[in-house]
Amino acid sequence: MLPSLVTLTNPLFKSNCYILYQNGHAIVIDPSSTDELLHLLTQNKLTLDKILLTHEHYDHIAGITALRAAYPHAPVAACAACAQRMVDPYYNHSSSFDVYLYFLNGERPAVPTPPFYPAKPTVIIPPSYKENWQDYVLTFQQTPGHSPAGICILLEHNSLSAQAPLLFSGDSLLPSGKPYLGFNGHSEADYRAVTLPWLRSLPANTQVYSGHGQPFLLGEKLLELFA
Ligand SMILES: [Fe+2]
Structure with missing residues (x-):
């Protein structure tokens, strides 16, 4: 059975937060939203198994x-580099985020973005790592480039299923x-x-859920990457 997948796109940042859930258990990938995310988790009475950060x-x-x-x-x-960098407003970009929003939205936000000092992650993901979750295997792969702290998360069914893998790529692969x-x-x-x-080692029919924009098939993008 496929897990349910909900995408919440932050209206200001245009970034995607993904919620996967199956059998009452959920994973949140990149929590860029707040109220809508909490509402979804509580309304569906979900046990939050883990929060994963792509960068x-x-x-x-x-x-x-x-x-x-x-x-x-x-x-x-999160990976070790993400754990180090996310707690610093310079590296998490909150200290200069309004400049980014100006280029993204054509105007600075009405309320300036304050420096963001989140707590460190509780679990460090090894550089290349797999673990089981519900009917699936999660593969965590370091994907530096956009950030030295980038990882991708691949979700594959744990049986010999014809189901295409899902790739949560953060900003390591965009539409x-x-x-x-x-x-x-x-x-x-x-x-x-x-x-x-x-990325090129993955099946071409991998469905990519990126940090921004709509989902796409990996095979449609591979040839364009630094061709
Ligand atoms: Fe990013």
């Missing part, structure tokens, strides 16, 4: 403090193809050396 940028973690307050026992998992390589810590060399070969 440290503010538009992907802005709702994490409220979510942790509501679900204090839910583990928060436009190439990731944005302009923030501090970015590296096109790392993207080419580490991230691209891994």
